Amino acid sequence: MNKLLIVDDNQDIRKQLKWGLGRDYELELAENADHALELFGRSKPGVVTLDLGLPPHEDSSEEGFRCLTEILKLAPTAKVIVITGNDGQENALKAIQLGAYDFYRKPIDLEELRIIIKRAFHLASLEEENRRLFNASLPGLDETLGIIGQCPKMQEVFSSIRKVAASDVSILITGESGTGKELAARAIHAKSPRRTGAFVAINCGAIPENLLEAELFGHEKGAFTGAHARNQGKVEYAHQGTLFLDEIGELPLSLQVKLLRFLQEKTIQRVGGRQDIQVDARILAATNIDIHKAMATGAFREDLFYRIGVVTIDLPPLRDRDEDVLILANLFLRRSCREQNRKTGGFSRNAIASLRGYEWPGNVRELENKVQRAVIMTNTPLIEPQDLGFESTPTTNGGWSPPQAATLREGRELVERQMVQAALAEQAGNIAQAAKALGIARPTMYDLMKKYDIQA
Incomplete structure (x- = not known):
């Protein structure tokens, strides 16, 4: 059973989450940052829900940010879901910049939070599989x-x-x-x-x-x-x-x-x-x-x-070697990261689907080239289809649609990032002109570029 750490100084919220999530996850409950760090160091849960307002500074986010930073030092790939009040938008965005996986505003709707937690565990599992393929002795490799x-x-x-x-x-x-x-x-x-x-x-x-x-x-x-x-x-x-x-x-x-x-x-x-x-x-x-x-x-x-x-x-041909595509892709990823001195968490779910669904007319050589391109071009923790040169995915009616995202928020962010990148490319890196083309203010453009780690 997946381990989930809940960090909240409110006993009623801890009880609510324990009652609502206890059947799905192995829970650890902490009421302050020090207790949370002790539990995290001992059990290494894959996902954490973290209230930023922790004692002894319940009215500020100081202790919550300290807890977030220390957790990510212990496990940079941990998925921390920050929980904030209705007026905590600025703190939530800061938490995302520090490495939090997502944020959720109070009051807590258990069903909504359950979906976010489930997605976080799914992503953690996917990243772990990527790391296993990335770092382990690769199956199918005849040394x-x-x-x-x-x-x-x-x-x-x-x-x-x-x-x-x-x-x-x-x-x-x-x-x-x-x-x-x-x-x-x-x-x-x-x-x-x-x-x-x-x-x-x-x-x-x-x-x-x-x-x-x-x-x-x-x-x-x-x-x-x-x-x-x-x-x-x-x-x-x-x-x-x-x-x-x-x-x-x-x-x-x-x-x-x-x-x-x-x-x-x-x-x-x-x-x-x-x-x-x-x-x-x-x-x-x-x-x-x-x-x-x-x-x-x-x-x-x-x-x-x-x-x-x-x-x-x-x-x-590679199209007849379905189970080898990901093995080869991860080998090329490991090699390219070493050569380019870059780091990545591996391939996203959509990227894996694109790799598996493509016909590979250029075979293994084409796969290697696409992975090399992705290592250079990616601006996200996981390699996405567009990093590999897959701009869209086929639909059942023979038309084309954007790559599918797991949630509405992910889909919105994916389209947002693609539009910012496209506008900058069309305007040759001119941020003011790109913002004008998108119909947004320049400060908003800067915020989006910072959010998605996009360089002009």
Whole structure:
């Protein structure tokens, strides 16, 4: 049962809350700040309701603010709901700035307060799950392979990598762009007997055709204009190691013939040379095209396919790896926070829904980019969908609506923050013009920027 600490000097209110909430939560009751801090330090409740007017200064908020500050020092993620009188708006806002989760004005309506407390525990639970994924040893992480995935399809990939790594056969890795084909190739090399040799990668689709042959096989001095010295190619650099041919489906037919000769005879000739050079290199190749369709149209040689694809490993797209999305997102979050020297409480409920509901056409690479963006762009304790670049979420009728919030207040604040950010962006950071565009006074604009921690 969740632990709830109630801090109030009014015995009648403590009794009311004990009667109304005792069945739902494990309660701790305190009548002053020192007693509250003692109980909090001992039981570490996830949520606290705190009356700011505590003895010996019941007529001011001094003791309540001290209690709030000390609680948040002990547990920065604790959810403290500040309870104030009808005239306590200024103190309530100050409490929020100090780190309180929410505020509630007296007189207490038990049903309303019950909803706020329930939401606070839900958020605390979500943040705890984010921290667990963020800090713990991630499930689905194979430390020996350096690849992440706990879905059945990725477990099949891991199994295939372990089986083929010990052999010396050529491997073809297929999959959409961004699925991690080079990472899989590096894992095979790292687990193979050639691990002490070089891993040499070349993207066959990124180099112009007239330069690709020299990049692969090297060239002799004077072989062509600008060839002022002899150069070794990627194949030679991979001697006693592994040569990874990325996007091999883009390899011109003329070079497919020469690559086939190397695979058959283990010899090459540099451009402009006549000497056969023996090279001992294992070939790993990857493509994101339908290689069988390319063979059917004559764009890829069938005999070369059988040489490079003794074993084929197919990497699944991220949209087919539902349970891996959050694992990967939290890994990238941890890595990005470390690199950017930033801190965050993790992903909000709406952000998690957006991550799970997105189709990920760019696969793992796109997910990593979105998380990196979010770490840089977020202005809130939890990463929201808009931080990830999700401006809205689909509705059942095919239209679009703003991301859903759990409560009316959260929805209002979400829209408010988005409008302030949009106005500042449209006015190039001019606060006066942004306030005018929103139809509010400049002091109000400053208050909103401070409230949501928005920089001009």
